[in-house]
Amino acid sequence: MSHNTFGHLFRVTTWGESHGPAIGCVVDGCPPRLAISEAEIQGYLDKRRPGQSRFTTQRREPDTVKILSGVFEEGGVLLTTGTPIALEIQNEDARSKDYAEIADKYRPGHADFTYQAKYGIRDWKGSGRASARETATRVAAGAIARKVIPQVNVRGALIQVGPHKIDRANWDWAEVERNPFFSPDVRAAEKWADYLDGVRKSGSSVGAVIEVVAEGVPAGWGAPIYAKLDQEIASAMMSINAVKAVEIGAGFAAASLSGEENADEMRMGNDGVPQFLSNNAGGVLGGISTGQPVVARFAVKPTSSILNPRRTVNQQGEDVEVMTKGRHDPCVGIRAVPIGEAMLAIVLADQFLRHRGQVGA
Amino acid sequence: MSHNTFGHLFRVTTWGESHGPAIGCVVDGCPPRLAISEAEIQGYLDKRRPGQSRFTTQRREPDTVKILSGVFEEGGVLLTTGTPIALEIQNEDARSKDYAEIADKYRPGHADFTYQAKYGIRDWKGSGRASARETATRVAAGAIARKVIPQVNVRGALIQVGPHKIDRANWDWAEVERNPFFSPDVRAAEKWADYLDGVRKSGSSVGAVIEVVAEGVPAGWGAPIYAKLDQEIASAMMSINAVKAVEIGAGFAAASLSGEENADEMRMGNDGVPQFLSNNAGGVLGGISTGQPVVARFAVKPTSSILNPRRTVNQQGEDVEVMTKGRHDPCVGIRAVPIGEAMLAIVLADQFLRHRGQVGA
């Protein structure tokens, strides 16, 4: 069972609400003797942290991570011991009063109504567990997952904001580090800046599409039938707040291709390793990695926290209007980039360990 | 762990290769005293069975299901007992000689290469475990899942073949039963017939998009974070052979919407139950059902078994050409409709039991 746990041999259990004292996660099953540090984890958290540009929420959380267990110092280096690694982040900038007005109103597009329907109670302060704040702990866990598979390079990029897509011909990974959108296309980033300024000023929001890529995955990871690598990637991405769609390789476009176009042909490489001549498969065939880059895309809906009034009902069963007063993200999809990377790293670390368990290499 | 098992409280474990003596599944965790029969399960299998029209493979498998355990007769009715239900289907029309030529060639777009890379051995007869034949057992299990949630109506339809989409204005569920494509749009079905005749005669294949819908799901099923209802639907659909993409509700289109457009507003209904004024969410918010229809779509790639030669390599590391000689499906997406329905039913039955476990209703 896995309501708040992801993974099997490499397992992440998260806990905590947006406006409680802290959030955290427990990373279980990590191999021993991997060097980790709070500073390194912090680097990934800082990429996700809000308030770094005018395009994300102005909530100011330092998101300082502490490692509470599962490590031991040898020669000045913190090493994993193979036991559970507990990570914790204090909540600091919680303004619960921003939420008082919506204590009994179901915000459209939010989980207010469904949590109440399920549990008969909900933590309405800062959306409780449904807040994107939970994803900070995923990013921290993802930093550890990367150490499990050092041969793999997991990167992500924003490739669409609202209706505006990048031009893939301009793709430059180096550019991703330089603009506030994680855009691989510098010209798209410029366009998005203007576009999002308008969205932000109008109190509205827009969706986005993120692409995550893992290079260096050898052929053979994943498993048939119900533990397919692409299945677990789909599960991982769809578990992120506000994600409504996910695709692997050619994805939905594969429906329109012919069998000849779609099936990636092979030829022997000069190094004696089979080469694929294209990558419509997104690096996965039959649920198992091919050795090509693993490529996934996912769509994030526009945040439903907007400054314009919307029709809804309240807990008393009355028709009312609601509008968000707190700080808001005009495009939550931006901050989803490091989250998608983290989830991909977690899936791959887990599949690597499971593969090694069954097959031994 | 779940390499060949799907679900938690309602669990399905499948086994069997395409050209072995039989395939089957074990359905564990089913509530007791549900009336089931081989005839009823057979009805769903017949929908998926190959060879029913010229648009699917001509392999002739009767796919006769036997119930081997987990039931007890009372008053002439077969009732579940709460113990594991074993279902078995004999393989009958296996022509392994069709496959001899490809025993050591990796067919592009197939799992031949990746199974070999992972396991160092593979059952090349009829693609072994990677064959779509495994999905027959899912359909059988899905028939039982439906009995667990009789209040829910799970249906599916083909909405795109190659680049040709239905016109949603023509949607008629009754039509789905009447044409060989499970198309809700009779005019699209006619167009597809012509189109697929051409594809078939040219020895090629095309992809497709399927939509599955569950009506009658009450608000409150699903769970936050890593057991989201939409996450598990994504996982279920992506576990089906050849599926490369999945989306919930507005899906990828949500990326292009504004927050105002996307968030489904609410009003109290005359019956005192909150009503949503739209369903961009596809019936799921925060991973929990809203009470609206649950709507998912998934894309199936064109089958890679085509009659035209393609470049590949063999197990000896030589460049070779390969072409399929056996029977083939010009559009495997057609038969994916009952499979998608079955997987959706399995996800919902499992989530229902888990919800009842935690919350008690």
Place this chain on the structure above:
Amino acid sequence: MSHNTFGHLFRVTTWGESHGPAIGCVVDGCPPRLAISEAEIQGYLDKRRPGQSRFTTQRREPDTVKILSGVFEEGGVLLTTGTPIALEIQNEDARSKDYAEIADKYRPGHADFTYQAKYGIRDWKGSGRASARETATRVAAGAIARKVIPQVNVRGALIQVGPHKIDRANWDWAEVERNPFFSPDVRAAEKWADYLDGVRKSGSSVGAVIEVVAEGVPAGWGAPIYAKLDQEIASAMMSINAVKAVEIGAGFAAASLSGEENADEMRMGNDGVPQFLSNNAGGVLGGISTGQPVVARFAVKPTSSILNPRRTVNQQGEDVEVMTKGRHDPCVGIRAVPIGEAMLAIVLADQFLRHRGQVGA
């Protein structure tokens, strides 16, 4: 969840009732390229098969096992492929009429009452799923588990029948193969023969204690806290029908020892490997194997199927008497020896794969 599944990476799911058409199991997660054969599995089943001496039930089941999936022939040898291995055994000598009289009576000491209380229905023919017949599939799965850990030698012996214990000074593993009790003490076996003849003729039954030992387990298998090797052995043994107690190493006797007596001291061996000077720990410290033999014992209660009338109630809520008319085992503990071995092999195979997954060796 694991109601009918045991293990994690090496997983066994069993199904089937005593008087249904067949019983079987699915072994998932087995490493690829292990040579297995029906004949080898059959060898273990034959050890457990009833009707081999006058001391076990006279039910005559050939218990012929068939491998239905998960294997592929290469060069005349059947190799595992890494996919699920389905094993099936037809039921042949089911005499349901023996059970008609007890269709609505709860036999004392049996699961009749509790199954009815739980499920509101039960398969009263041959005790359905609660029959020891299910354990045949465990023995079959255990035969495969042994192939996963060829360096480990798993053996079992009967060490007590009713109140009569073996003399450990007489322990001779070779003797276990020679008498119908799996007794390592030939003199105890002689005594038991007389004793059990009396028990059988009086229509009564007695309990027994079994010891299982695994030699060749390297130091390092198992895991802390909730996946302790001894914890999983306890779980495995207690999952066998009629088992009421389990202990590791010194077991209950450890309570009476001093810390000095109990803690196994260590000295470096001539081969540079640490040696333990005793084995009160039974080969497990902190849930992890020490490299010494893993030793467990478990107690089997006397079967409740006896020929003497006993007081009980029926489904109609009336006080009645019940007696078993069918064939019965005077000491079911005898046949528990190969079952205990199989479960120990399954635990070790699973822990080996999980250890290899996390630690890589």
Place this chain on the structure above:
Amino acid sequence: MSHNTFGHLFRVTTWGESHGPAIGCVVDGCPPRLAISEAEIQGYLDKRRPGQSRFTTQRREPDTVKILSGVFEEGGVLLTTGTPIALEIQNEDARSKDYAEIADKYRPGHADFTYQAKYGIRDWKGSGRASARETATRVAAGAIARKVIPQVNVRGALIQVGPHKIDRANWDWAEVERNPFFSPDVRAAEKWADYLDGVRKSGSSVGAVIEVVAEGVPAGWGAPIYAKLDQEIASAMMSINAVKAVEIGAGFAAASLSGEENADEMRMGNDGVPQFLSNNAGGVLGGISTGQPVVARFAVKPTSSILNPRRTVNQQGEDVEVMTKGRHDPCVGIRAVPIGEAMLAIVLADQFLRHRGQVGA
């Protein structure tokens, strides 16, 4: 997978080392709207806390528990919300210097050697994860488990210290609360006080046997085959540090009984509910509860931390001697009473939710 997690629907994941900054656990799957408080949890922790009498270790840990998530206040009452409950306890009285001398020596009877063999690294300060300190988090989780099953009364008692057993004729539950041993037999408690004074002064230690009992469990909890109620109790008890044996009901003594003696007969009670005339089964038949008290016993070995020198080896492969200098428990079994209770409560809460999931009541 469950290396640091116990349970399925009601799941407890623990983390933390003895000498790290804190220890804690995450309780997932708890039903919503249960009233819990730190004070109530603290009550159970105080029962387990060291340093309360001269018969337990003098380490002085206040063991103050904090609830960090999963609750929401309504009308001054803290209610569970159905989301993960994180509990945390700061470590305060850690004297790592007591351990410096044993940094590279494997203490006999401890997990030092096996952790090193498994992971190639170990936290030698205070035994790290192998310390009994981890059990504090189990007790905290057990306090929440009790709220899930308020109809059930879980209690435990110490019934043997070293070779000295209680006289069951003197059993008085009220007495358990009054003496420092949780003894139900006041005369045994007096004898143990003298006996343990001697053990303590000699720097030695002794083992113990604990009995845990759950009253109020209705017939029908548990599940057949691999989720038997007694199997999970065995697993839970054997997961506690230093436990080497566990039995249910008559336990090992059942081996010596006849079928007539062992099988608990039944008669209709005046209230129309079937009554058992004895309870050799310990409240479990076929893995499912009978409605009688659930009774389990487990043996705790003497702690291996003794003040007398013992032969061992060190990490450098040399023969050395080792003795414990830190504070020590002459009989760790005493503090195992509240731990056993907590684990039994966790098993029952989980089985209750799973039963409700499958069967609906």
